Amino acid sequence: MQKLLIxxxxxxxxxxxxxxxxxxxxxxxxxxxxxxGVESRVEGEIVSADSRQVYRGMDIGTGKYLPVGSRIRYxxxxxxxxxxxxxxxxxxxxxxxxxxxxxxxxxxxxxDNIISDIQKRGRTPILTGGTGLYIKAVIDRIPTxxxxxxxxxxGNLSSKTATELYEMLSQIDSIKAGSLNSSDKRNPRRLIxxxxxxxxxxxxxxxxxxxxxxxxxxxxxxxxxxxxxAIEARVDESISLRVEYGIRQEIGKLxxxxxxxxxxxxxxxxxxxxxxxxxxxxxxxxVIDEWRREEKKYxxxxxxxxxxxxxxxxxxxxxxxxxxxxxxxxKKWYSTDYDEKN
Numbered sequence: 444m445q446k447l448l449i450x451x452x453x454x455x456x457x458x459x460x461x462x463x464x465x466x467x468x469x470x471x472x473x474x475x476x477x478x479x480g481v482e483s484r485v486e487g488e489i490v491s492a493d494s495r496q497v498y499r500g501m502d503i504g505t506g507k508y509l510p511v512g513s514r515i516r517y518x519x520x521x522x523x524x525x526x527x528x529x530x531x532x533x534x535x536x537x538x539x540x541x542x543x544x545x546x547x548x549x550x551x552x553x554x555d556n557i558i559s560d561i562q563k564r565g566r567t568p569i570l571t572g573g574t575g576l577y578i579k580a581v582i583d584r585i586p587t588x589x590x591x592x593x594x595x596x597x598g599n600l601s602s603k604t605a606t607e608l609y610e611m612l613s614q615i616d617s618i619k620a621g622s623l624n625s626s627d628k629r630n631p632r633r634l635i636x637x638x639x640x641x642x643x644x645x646x647x648x649x650x651x652x653x654x655x656x657x658x659x660x661x662x663x664x665x666x667x668x669x670x671x672x673a674i675e676a677r678v679d680e681s682i683s684l685r686v687e688y689g690i691r692q693e694i695g696k697l698x699x700x701x702x703x704x705x706x707x708x709x710x711x712x713x714x715x716x717x718x719x720x721x722x723x724x725x726x727x728x729x730v731i732d733e734w735r736r737e738e739k740k741y742x743x744x745x746x747x748x749x750x751x752x753x754x755x756x757x758x759x760x761x762x763x764x765x766x767x768x769x770x771x772x773x774k775k776w777y778s779t780d781y782d783e784k785n
Contacts, residue, residue, distance in 0.1 A: 444661040445562045446777065448487070450571045451578055452667035453745040454506075454738065455677040456760060459533070461667065462489045462571040464766060465773055466531040469567055488525075488561045490554055491535030492572030492581070495711045497545050499537040500697055504690040504713040506681065507536055521560075523553055535572075541697055541708035547580050548588040554581045567777070575748040582662065590643045600635050608634035616641035624744065632710060663776045665769055666755040668746065673761060678738050682713070686731060691717065712741055 450462050466487030491497075495505040502509060509526055515537055517524040525532040534557045539545045554570070558581070561568040570578060580588055600608060609628050613620040619637055627633045669677075694709070694717050702709055704718050716734045719725040749755060756772060758765045
């Protein structure tokens, strides 16, 4: 049975650092392989599950923290590439031009192909990130992800306010409207997508085919968490670093490249807060304060999402020995099939 490791949790928990450590320590029972002509025993490869890190040129604000001078590498047979970070491959960064939208369906296509390729090469994919919807889409499937965009409908709805859009959704699908959290109710892009889905379902419900979950995979869920006070401190530190590293300059470069403020990319958390600054409305200090508040609200939503999944094995990052505890669990899980067969 194919192995798939998932490392999830809210932002600023150190998920990618842990994933790199695990990837490098997954020394399996398979023979050493050749990577760029050099023997390697790195058995794990990371697949990012972060909806902000899919955009090219958005490195600082999304926390990619790529090594200086690093370049994405494209295998000849893929349009998707990977970065070498800390000695491990990381897939899922820079999937799309920030001037273009990126859907859950597109992410599913990418992740399915990369995960399959990693497994075919005898390695273990490590799906890592804080976008719960992406992880759910890959593992449990989301039937509505296949519903296509309706450009005419989007054009008609583009001038409406969030309040008007929510009222429309309530009339079409009251159950969906009632399930939205306060953030989604104020998000025009998500409301338009909800209306798009609800409208499509009126005439096409029979076309929805429920895809099988990944029950043929042996999946281990690892979650990272800490106290609310510690999370907030980590968020503050993370934002301070991104400001220091130059998110303002990064946004300026994106604007010069033609990326619009109402694009999906610049509507991302940490970027949209800078709009008033660039348009001369507020100071950067005010932007940063707003960003901190919104990021902490986002973390709370992430924890609410992941708390519902009882498959997750949680580890408290305040425990200094947690990486070794995770490694112990992963090692036991990783060696199960081999031990049973030999």
